[in-house]
Amino acid sequence: MNSRTCHETSALKHSQRHCSTCSLRELCLPVGLSSDELDSVADLVSRGRKLHRGEVLFRAHSPFENLYAVRLGSFKSSVLGVGGQEQITxxxxxxxxMGMDGIERNVYASDMVALEDSEVCTFPFSAMEALGLRIPALRRHLYRVLSREIRNDHGVMLLLGKMQADERVASFIRNLSLRHAQRGYSGSAFHLRMTREEIGSYLGLSLETVSRMFARLQQQGVLDVQGRLVSILDMDALAQIGAPCK
Structure with a gap:
């Protein structure tokens, strides 16, 4: 066996170990895969692509080829709104x-940009789709992810359509809390990776309004806000102000 083959074999085994031991596996892959099924998925995954803060993972209208799982860090998705301004989605x-919005038309529908130094795993979609024919649990998982995307869209429509400014901000923080807790991190204290302006773009609020709502929630004893560090002091009150967006 030549050195290149040895290197590729070693890399493959390392990738398989990575998928089988990754603490985030149950978030981006279906639960209950057998060892052989997990190895089949791991064969397709390219891991360890690193992006610096502000670096683009993919652009809107670029050819859709891959899905990406966030291994480290965080990202924002955005489109160009009226007047060419960035609209966070x-x-x-x-x-x-990430990248599910590219399935229908074979082009990505949004820009995906790293909010901090990040790392992703790459899943070639055509290969994953073919593998899903052999592994029904994988196919069902992709359907569930698509369903979750639709529910999230409905939640955003509710935020923008009927909620007042304080309700939008409270719902947003509550949602982040739930997502942090789901990943095994503190749901009561965490750093915001996005700016106030980016939060405002997502919630349909001005920067000034977002800052004012954070100040109001702090005055009410619901939050303690120190820069980007947010501590939830009264989870029940936060839930009452803004219904959780799942």
């Missing part, structure tokens, strides 16, 4: 799958 955290 979502935030991806560790374990989230």
């Amino acid at each position: 979502g935030f991806a955290m560790m374990g989230d799958l």
